[in-house]
Amino acid sequence: MIWRSVAELRQAVAAWHRDGLRVALVPTMGALHEGHLALVRRGFALADRVIASVFVNPTQFGPTEDFSAYPRREAEDSAMLAEVGAHGLYMPTADEMYPAGFSTTITVGGVSEGLCGAARPGHFAGVATVVAKLLLQARPDVALFGQKDYQQLQVIRRMVRDLDLGVQIEGVPTVREADGLAMSSRNAYLTPSERAIAPGLYRTLTAMAGRLSAGAAADEQEAWGREQLQSSGFSAVDYLELRDADSLQRLDRLDRPGRLLVAARLGRARLIDNVAVVTK
Amino acid sequence: MIWRSVAELRQAVAAWHRDGLRVALVPTMGALHEGHLALVRRGFALADRVIASVFVNPTQFGPTEDFSAYPRREAEDSAMLAEVGAHGLYMPTADEMYPAGFSTTITVGGVSEGLCGAARPGHFAGVATVVAKLLLQARPDVALFGQKDYQQLQVIRRMVRDLDLGVQIEGVPTVREADGLAMSSRNAYLTPSERAIAPGLYRTLTAMAGRLSAGAAADEQEAWGREQLQSSGFSAVDYLELRDADSLQRLDRLDRPGRLLVAARLGRARLIDNVAVVTK
Numbered sequence: 297m298i299w300r301s302v303a304e305l306r307q308a309v310a311a312w313h314r315d316g317l318r319v320a321l322v323p324t325m326g327a328l329h330e331g332h333l334a335l336v337r338r339g340f341a342l343a344d345r346v347i348a349s350v351f352v353n354p355t356q357f358g359p360t361e362d363f364s365a366y367p368r369r370e371a372e373d374s375a376m377l378a379e380v381g382a383h384g385l386y387m388p389t390a391d392e393m394y395p396a397g398f399s400t401t402i403t404v405g406g407v408s409e410g411l412c413g414a415a416r417p418g419h420f421a422g423v424a425t426v427v428a429k430l431l432l433q434a435r436p437d438v439a440l441f442g443q444k445d446y447q448q449l450q451v452i453r454r455m456v457r458d459l460d461l462g463v464q465i466e467g468v469p470t471v472r473e474a475d476g477l478a479m480s481s482r483n484a485y486l487t488p489s490e491r492a493i494a495p496g497l498y499r500t501l502t503a504m505a506g507r508l509s510a511g512a513a514a515d516e517q518e519a520w521g522r523e524q525l526q527s528s529g530f531s532a533v534d535y536l537e538l539r540d541a542d543s544l545q546r547l548d549r550l551d552r553p554g555r556l557l558v559a560a561r562l563g564r565a566r567l568i569d570n571v572a573v574v575t576k
Numbered sequence: 577m578i579w580r581s582v583a584e585l586r587q588a589v590a591a592w593h594r595d596g597l598r599v600a601l602v603p604t605m606g607a608l609h610e611g612h613l614a615l616v617r618r619g620f621a622l623a624d625r626v627i628a629s630v631f632v633n634p635t636q637f638g639p640t641e642d643f644s645a646y647p648r649r650e651a652e653d654s655a656m657l658a659e660v661g662a663h664g665l666y667m668p669t670a671d672e673m674y675p676a677g678f679s680t681t682i683t684v685g686g687v688s689e690g691l692c693g694a695a696r697p698g699h700f701a702g703v704a705t706v707v708a709k710l711l712l713q714a715r716p717d718v719a720l721f722g723q724k725d726y727q728q729l730q731v732i733r734r735m736v737r738d739l740d741l742g743v744q745i746e747g748v749p750t751v752r753e754a755d756g757l758a759m760s761s762r763n764a765y766l767t768p769s770e771r772a773i774a775p776g777l778y779r780t781l782t783a784m785a786g787r788l789s790a791g792a793a794a795d796e797q798e799a800w801g802r803e804q805l806q807s808s809g810f811s812a813v814d815y816l817e818l819r820d821a822d823s824l825q826r827l828d829r830l831d832r833p834g835r836l837l838v839a840a841r842l843g844r845a846r847l848i849d850n851v852a853v854v855t856k
Contacts, residue, residue, distance in 0.1 A: 302740060397823070399686040400704075400738035405679035424680075425739075432740040458680035459705075460582060460712045543677070 297384040298374065302433045305386045309347075309434055317344040321436035323427060326350040327367035327481035328376050331471040335440040336380050338468045342438050347384040348377050349430055351393060356422030367481055386434065393429060402428050404458070407450040407544045411557055412568065415534045420451050427452050431463050438464040442471075444478050446555055446570040450544055470569070472498065478569045485565040493529040494562060500524045501556055501571045508550050508573045514538040515548070525560050534559035534566070538573060550575055577664040578654065582713045585666045589627075589714055597624040601716035603707060606630040607647035607761035608656050611751040615720040616660050618748050622718050627664040628657050629710055631673060636702030647761055666714065673709060682708050684738070687730040687824045691837055692848065695814045700731050707732050711743050718744040722751075724758050726835055726850040730824055750849070752778065758849045765845040773809040774842060780804045781836055781851045788830050788853045794818040795828070805840050814839035814846070818853060830855055 299305040312319050320343035322335045332348070339346035350373050357363035370387065377385050401421050408420035431439060441449045449467045456465050471479045476498035477491075486494060503524075504517045514537070522533045539546060541553040554573035559566060579585040592599050600623035602615045612628070619626035630653050637643035650667065657665050681701050688700035711719060721729050729747045736745050751759045756778035757771075766774060783804075784797045794817070802813045819826060821833040834853035839846060 306742075395737075397686070397734070398738050400682060400684050400735050402739075403681050403683065405681070406677070407679070429738075429740050432742065454677070455680050457675075458678050458709075459682075460709050462586075462712065 299384065299386045300388060301392055302388070305347075305384075305434055308384060309436065312345050313435075318438070319343055319434075319436045320346045321430065321434045321439045322346065322348040322382075323430050323439065323441070324348055324350055324373075325352045325366065325481070326373045327369055327484070328373045329471075329479045329481065331442055331444060331479040333376065333380050334471045335442060335468050336377065336382050338466065339438070339440050340381070342440075342464075342466060343436075345383045346381075347386060347434065347436070348382050349386040349388070349434070351386075351388055351426070351430075353393070353422060353426040354390065355394075355425065356419050358416055358418065361416070362482075362485075365485075367484055386430075388433075393426065401425055402455060402459075404451045404455050407447065407454050409544075410546070411447050411535050411537065411539070411544070412559060413447065415559060420448070423448055424451055424455050428455065428459065428461065431456070431461055436463060438466055440466045440468055443467045444470040444480065444569065446557060447544060450542070476502075478567075480567065482565050482567065485563065487563055490529075490563040490565070494567060496525065496528040496530070497558060497560060497567055497569050498571075501558060501569060505556050505571050505573045508538055508554065508556065509576055511549065513549055514546075521558070525558075530560040530562050532561040534561070536560075541572065579664065579666045580668060581672055582668070585627075585664075585714055588664055589716065592625050593715075598718070599623055599714075599716045600626045601710065601714045601719045602626065602628040602662075603710050603719065603721070604628055604630055604653075605632045605646065605761070606653045607649055607764070608653045609751075609759045609761065611722055611724060611759040613656065613660050614751045615722060615748050616657065616662050618746065619718070619720055620661070622720075622744075622746060623716075625663045626661075627666060627714065627716070628662050629666040629668070629714070631666075631668055631706070631710075633673070633702060633706040634670065635674075635705065636699050638696055638698065641696070642762075642765075645765075647764055666710075668713075673706065681705055682735060682739075684731045684735050687727065687734050689824075690826070691727050691815050691817065691819075691824070692839060693727065695839060700728070703728055704731055704735050708735065708739065708741065711736070711741055716743060718746055720746045720748055723747045724750040724760065724849065726837060727824060730822070756782075758847075760847065762845050762847065765843065767843055770809075770843045770845070774847060776805060776808040776810070777838060777840060777847055777849050778851075781838060781849060785836050785851050785853045788818055788834065788836065789856055791829065793829055794826075801838070805838075810840040810842050812841040814841070816840075821852065 320339035402424040403421045475495040477495045536558045541555045557570040559568045600619035682704040683701045755775040757775045816838045821835045837850040839848045
């Protein structure tokens with residue numbers, strides 16, 4: 297079932313709710329891969345009906361970013377979702393999401409600062425606003441997001457709490473290729489030689505995480521990691537930082553559950569990844 | 577029935593919804609007067625159950641404004657609402673509304689610019705955020721707001737449309753004293769001699785509206801109105817402007833439905849008012 301309008305979407309979800317069914321939403325920007333399907337599968341464990349949305353949201357791309365180039369594969373996305381057993385797909389038009397005169401923005405302070413928030417001004421306001429809209433349009437009981445976009449996940453958690461959206465937010469572990477590369481629609485931008493370099497991102501994170509867990513200083517490890525990435529072929533490291541796993545505040549050393557987050561450039565791709573850093 | 581927590585409020589509204597009843601919410605900052613009661617009475621015409629909220633929202637007051645002085649009369653408010661037949665009163669604590677770590681803000685462009693938006697930076701972001709929270713906490717079918725705060729009403733309409741909040745917003749005509757002064761909790765700040773001057777605000781608006789309807793130029797009428805107010809004893813006129821009734825864009829002359837809006841200082845009160853300006 298494909299819905300193009302808020303009205304159709306709401307009607308379907310309201311009918312399920314009247315029948316006492318629990319509904320899960322998996323918001324995506326399409327170009328689906330195993331990471332997205334893992335969200336749908338996890339949705340089946342948490343709800344009776346699982347729907348996905350596909351919307352390449354213009355407001356979360358900066359003026360020099362890859363909005364036009366971002367892969368769009370509507371027919372394949374739809375087929376993959378049907379195959380995995382999703383109960384519906386919401387594919388709104390840009391006009392349905394942002395009608396004439398649209399002028400409201402949701403900003404989340406704190407967790408959106410630094411990291412991708414510094415590298416991509418306005419990005420998280422775009423994300424927060426479109427996710428709030430999708431949650432209010434669909435009114436699911438639970439919504440699922442990948443931990444691969446960890447800062448985004450924390451921004452959404454904070455917003456949902458702050459605005460009393462009353463939806464359970466479920467973060468799902470990152471799905472990786474056999475060599476450790478986090479699955480991402482943007483991996484399609486990589487040439488074969490860049491693809492061979494890319495797994496170094498995750499290898500560097502896991503090496504650092506082990507030493508940070510053992511008590512190493514963050515600045516020393518971050519310098520080591522940057523050097524590793526640049527010498528292996530990444531052209532720039534936007535950030536590589538140890539942060540508090542919940543508040544995303546900077547940690548000098550692991551004294552509570554942490555998250556190590558990275559963004560680095562490889563050819564025309566900007567890859568992000570992150571791992572948990574656990575206290576011993 | 578008085579609820580202090582979101583959980584109690586939601587439980588009550590959900591029970592009514594399960595019974596197929598329509599629920600109206602009247603958000604207020606307390607210090608209730610006939611204007612608020614008119615909102616509740618109008619709610620009875622639109623819904624089966626009408627509840628009010630009383631919360632003096634700190635985030636919509638500027639640092640030099642009257643947050644501390646703003647009148648608080650919880651017992652009287654509660655009695656007035658019971659008397660008029662309201663079915664419930666939500667009086668959250670500041671901690672319930674803004675728990676530790678709160679960091680989300682909703683801003684609405686366009687309609688929030690100029691007028692009170694210029695005179696009170698951050699005011700409408702505070703209003704939009706708290707109203708979104710109240711609507712998401714209570715999940716009413718309809719919410720009622722006074723036309724006396726006309727710009728606020730337009731900001732809320734825009735936000736509700738933009739974020740797909742799915743609530744009907746009802747604007748209710750301003751209730752006035754016998755001499756025309758718009759009812760307001762802030763009228764309590766007026767001394768007897770200021771109170772005698774205050775009705776000049778509405779008289780000036782209605783005189784201007786007649787001439788603007790007949791085709792007079794806005795800037796000429798606005799200059800006349802400012803002069804009237806200042807010579808009658810108002811100490812300053814923050815704004816006095818003809819605007820488009822929906823978008824609140826500036827009008828030079830009435831060529832579509834307009835709204836004439838004013839804010840002026842009298843003693844320690846800042847009074848606002850507005851009237852429709854109808855095309856002939």
